[in-house]
Every structure is written in structure tokens, then in C-alpha cells.
Amino acid sequence: MVNEWMFHFVRNSLRLPTGVIIRKIHFDGIENFTKDVPVLLACNHPNSFFDGVIFEHISGRRVYTLARGDAFLKPKPNYMLRSMRILPIFRARDADAKTARSGNARTMDELYERFKLKHGILIFTEGSAYPEKAIRPLKNGTAGIAIEMAKRSNFTMDLHVVPTALNYTSFWPHIQKTVHVTYEKPIPIMDYVEMIKNDEKGFTQMLNSKIQANFDRNVVITKGDFTAEKEFLHEVIVNENYETAAFKINDRWKLSVYKINQMNADFAEKVNAYMADLKKHKVLDSNVGNRGFDYLSALLAIVTMGWSLPIYFIWLLLFKLNDRFVHRKFKNIVFRDAVKALVGMLQGIGLVIGVAITAAVLTPSYWWLLFTISGIYGAICWFRTIDAFPHLWSELQWLGLSDNVKKEITKKREGIIDALSNSL
8 A cells, every 4th residue: 555645635736626617516325325334336437537536535535446457557657546545447458468467456455455444445337437427338347346355355344335326517618517426325245145155147237237226316317318308407406406605515415316317208398398488588497496696705706806806817718728738639538537637736736826926926924825815715706606697697687577477487497396306
């Protein structure tokens, strides 16, 4: 096991770009991510590198992430990634057979030690990432780890596999997105000892079936039929769960993702009728649903405008340059997310240093520290405020509508909310 200094450096360095990229993050079913047993999180993989950031840096739990083995083949990347709490898992295409076998054997040794310490391990059960709202066929790696840990412990390790769903409202280059994580009921491996001993293939199929069922219930899947309607309903449930001030929200999610995924023609017709009304009257669902507005962030942005607004524009320009650079240099869309996160982290560090030096030159004594902190946080508040501006502008439109029109539109929304509120 290597020193984890890089993890702490990256975690703190990512705070700034994370505050810009993510507006809200929901963790649901936290009680299922138990602290007194080893946990293997079996998650979908919609957003490459940033998926690991959600669990390692924001969840508040000690989590180690399994990543593609070919990134670890050279000594320096191998050391850096391991020090960031990222461990390799080799697929057949990641390396030659000998390297893959030896690499996975070492990883299994490390996983066993981590599990004995009751740490959490994150595995992306699909085996690959792609920025879309869909689920790819599940691989057998999750079951393979569970079987190996059971055997190594002589079937005494109380390992829990926790099916975990991860949703983003949008992908890069969109910022100020909402993230939703759902931890489902754990699957205790001790309950399947006899099955593992007698039928490993059957155990693998059973485990994948349970994980797939979780994804079907909790991952927003817009690829396929009724894509526009499902995307809109994803926006609706995010508005319904919006809390003005909080960044990280635990166990307060409501409405059913499963109902979105089960969209049929009749439900789609109702959704389209509601969408047509919104378009006709130039208002947003957030206005009809009476979503709050983050006045505190707006106030802080305005109060610090003299120095935070220029920082915002510089930061926004850096994000656009980052996006342009990565799209030109990297054709593989899967790699782009990781590179953008790295570049964004370095840009954030450089921006803070630049602001601090400028403030130190232009302000007396220790005022530079106040100007640096308020300027950077004020810039983040500008990102939040400008992202919410369409809602505020449409609110004026909404207030100008007649009471009868408002009631008619609200009734349609309530019908949709009722449909999404039905229990399974």
C-alpha cells in the first residue's frame, strides 16, 4: 500500500472546479452504505473519471476506486493513481495475459486488505464509461471479486455488495449540474456461501440480475423511446427536489426514476401537453413548481462584484479553452472527462495563485487573503446566479399570467407529479 498524499492534494484541489461543475448532489439510501462491514459498491459508469470523484471526494466515506488497468502500466502513473486511492483492474484488452493476471492478483491482495479494514471499494459494473443516460451490459467483475474475497476469507468475510445508481442531469460542457446517487439495499455475500461453493456461474448471474434491477429502478435512462419526454421529466424531478442553499443533500429525494423509465405513449402525451403549455407561455417547470432561487449566492455575487465578476469571466474563459483544447487533442470521448477534470484542477490552482498574488500586490497587510477568498467564492456564486437567471426571468412571465392559466398549467404538472410519486 502506497502513501495517499496525492489523494488529499487532489481532493482539496478539486473543490473549486467541483463547485462550478456541480450545483447540487443528492445521496439517497445512506443507511445502506453501512460502516461496520466491508462494502463493494456496484455502480453504473456514465461519466468516466468524475464518477470516482463523487464517491471518493464528496460522499464523506473512505472509498477506493477500481479503474482500467492499462493506465497503471508505467511506474509513475501507477504510483500517482494508487496514491489517489485508485486501483487497477485489468480487462483482456488492457494488457497481455501475463501482465493482466499478475496485475489483478496484486489488486485482489490489496482489496482483501482493504476489506479487512472495512473500507469501501467502488467498481463500475458496466466495465466501461460513456457520457449518456443509458446502461451498458453488465460484466462479471463484481461477482468475481465477491467470490474471490469469500474464498480468501474461508467464507467468513461479511462482505456487502451495494447496488449503486449514479445520475447526472447533463454532461460536459454543461456546468452547474445536479448529481443523484442512490445506495440500494445491500446484498450480504454470507447469505450465498453455499451457492458460491456449488454454482459460481449461478451466483454471478443472480448478483448481476440484482444489480441490473437496481439500475432499472434508479438510473434515468433516456436513450431509446421518448427521449425528449424522459429528459424533461428528469428536469422535473430535479426541480421538485431542489433545495435553495444546500450543496450536499442526504436522504431527501422524492419521486420515482423508475416511472420515468417506464414511460408509455399515454404518459408521454400528458408530458408533451404540459411541455407545450410551458413553451406557449414562455415559462419553465421550475416556475410552475415554485422552485426556490438562491438569493444568498446572488447577494454574495453582487456584494463582491468589483473583484469576483472579473474572476468569473476569467474562469469561464478558462473552462471554454479547456473544452476546446481537449476536444482538439483527444478523439476518444471517454478520456476527455478525465483530462478536463485534470486541466480544470490545474486551472483552479493557477487561478487562486494568480488572484492571491494580485491581491497581495494591490491591498495592504492581510487584506489580500480576504479579497482572495471572497473573490473566488464570489466567482462561484456568479456561476450559480447566472445559471439560475433563466428561472428568474421566466418567473416574471409566470407572475404575469392570469390565475386561470396558472391553475390549468399547475394542474397538468400535479398530474405528472402524482404519476411519478406512485410506489413500485
